[in-house]
């Protein structure tokens with residue numbers, strides 16, 4: 001059995017020197033980086049260039065003969081040199097821009113930890129909720145949980161005592177990975193008996209943890225993230241770009257969980273579905289239902305015609321929702337014309353409680369309803385009666401986050417469908433520099449793209 005290379009307390013030259021290799025389009029867009037903001041972040045981090053460059057010079061390991069590659073970070077990060085400090089975008093307060101800050105990298109990793117040099121991150125809607133104050137997080141913190149990076153160093157025992165990392169023995173320094181947003185203990189009843197590690201009694205979630213927890217490198221809007229021993233990591237195939245893989249560890253893995261094949265109706269046709277809300281989760285849900293579950297028809301309901309166009313490219317039948325009673329019944333008639341007994345599966349990904357009535361109406365007897373979007377208190381189901389659920393023999397399942405197995409499936413699905421689906425079309429065409437994180441957040445708020453991509457090594 002091959003184990004990950006033990007951390008010797010300093011960087012491995014040979015392996016680090018390979019980090020400049022290109023991973024598909026993972027670094028794409030750096031050259032086309034948007035122009036710096038009219039109000040650059042530099043004033044908030046005086047002398048950062050000087051101090052960081054000094055740190056790089058002082059680092060114990062510099063690959064001989066290696067030269068800085070502008071497209072791989074301007075401060076020597078990821079250019080074959082071992083940086084002693086990371087740079088992270090720190091969120092302090094609602095209404096204030098994020099601030100770039102240097103954070104020392106740990107000299108020696110603890111058992112089971114992985115130091116990951118981030119390549120790209122994508123901006124998930126939950127981060128926008130935090131930035132706008134709709135969601136409360138412990139501050140200050142490094143936001144960001146979606147992302148892809150390369151293992152720079154591995155702790156002394158990748159199995160970490162009692163917390164086995166699934167297939168951990170296969171991981172090595174230099175591997176490009178995605179990782180579970182949840183770190184779990186692997187021992188409590190939630191982790192073992194209930195198979196819900198995302199509900200672990202000692203749960204930690206990346207992008208949601210305070211700076212004071214551990215090294216502070218707990219989010220993906222940074223050059224590095226430190227993965228804890230109970231975090232699942234999945235090695236990515238070279239056929240997939242880092243950009244395309246970045247949303248896998250939140251959006252896609254959650255969809256895989258919400259539409260877990262083993263939980264969908266076993267009896268009946270399983271031929272049709274309704275997806276309510278086609279943000280990125282909804283778009284991935286359409287693709288999963290069509291390609292993996294093998295459904296004939298997946299109806300997509302949304303108020304945004306642009307999103308519906310994207311959903312159509314992923315195999316959905318678009319139905320624009322503009323509101324109003326008459327339109328509601330028209331939609332019902334249209335779907336029932338094709339499926340007189342109703343659809344087999346409905347999935348709620350809007351976050352709006354008023355869509356539940358329609359979903360229940362559209363489901364056939366014995367249908368399956370997944371709730372994944374309403375993760376907020378304003379989600380009382382007053383329009384839904386117990387009688388309806390009982391008389392229609394419905395299964396209603398709440399889904400929050402996912403398990404390591406779902407993440408494995410998500411990566412596999414992307415690889416299988418990379419030629420079939422327009423996976424790049426849901427991403428911003430250019431990747432924003434980490435230094436321009438506030439512009440990237442602004443772009444994400446505009447809603448033009450399902451995900452805005454951040455190049456985590458572009459720091460200036």
Ligand SMILES: [Zn+2]
Nearest residue numbers: 124126250251
């Ligand atoms: Zn997310």
Ligand SMILES: [Zn+2]
Nearest residue numbers: 185188191200
């Ligand atoms: Zn646990």
